[in-house]
Amino acid sequence: MTKPVGIILAGGLATRMGGGDKGLLPLGGGTLLSQVIDRLAPQVEALALNANGDPTRFENLGLPVLPDSIDGYVGPLAGVLSGLDWAASRGATQVISAAADTPFFPRDLAERLTQAATDAQSPIALAATNDPERGPMRQPTFGLWDVALRQDLRNALQGGLRKVVQWTDKHGAAMAIFDPAPFDPFFNVNTPEDLARAQNLLETAT
Structure with a gap:
């Protein structure tokens, strides 16, 4: 079976980091974004970046840069839609999404999401962590998205929908549940303190 394609979501405004591109912040020997690329690229057939503004700032990555097709920074679903449209142009049937500010997500993300969607016979699967209390x-x-849903998503966004789970619940999204130990693999960098923590975690990340 052909692997899904991947989309890295970097279309946000990064207001808590003072604006700009969080993904280009230094981490380890590279950047936040290079860590994400290193994790996602082996899991997918092809990879693109969802980002708005001048695409030339990412030209060294060698990835297609896809802007939101819905104006106004309406949230991550706009990036998912751009990924679905790109996938459709390639003849792909599924997209795996990952956030550009989350450098430690699982290396078996795509495999686990695909299995969850297959088991539930659902067109969408979302990653989840198992909180012992909640x-x-x-x-x-972080999800798997069926390309067949792209017009439904476009209509929903144009109609004002913004919350991801409001739309995914409508389609009976499955879940792939990951262990949060020794730390949450979906820890994301929102502040300078988070970036410092990510640097410390690099030595223990797997």
Whole structure:
């Protein structure tokens, strides 16, 4: 079976980091974004970046840069839609999404999401971590999305929908549940303190 294609979601405004591109912040010997690329690229057939503004700032990555097709920075679903449209142009049937500010997500993300969607016979699967007190906590920027849903998503966004889970629940999204130990693999960098923590975690990340 052909692997899904991947989309890295980097279309946000990064207001808590003072604006700009969080993904280009230094981490380890590279950047946040290079860590994400290193994890996602082996899991997918092809990879693109969802980002708005001048695409030339990412030209050294050698990836297609896909802007939101819905104006106004309406959230991660706009990036998912751009990924679905790109996948359709390639003849792909599924997209795996990952956030550009989350450098430690699982290396078996795509495999586990695909299995969850298959088992549930669902067109969408979202990653989740298992909280011992609150139960599964969904990570809605990490998902598998069926390309057949792209017009439905476009219509929903144009109609004002913004919350990811509001749309995914409508389609009976499955969940792939990941262990949060020794630390949450979906820990994301929102502040300078988070970036410092990510640097410390690099030595223990797997």
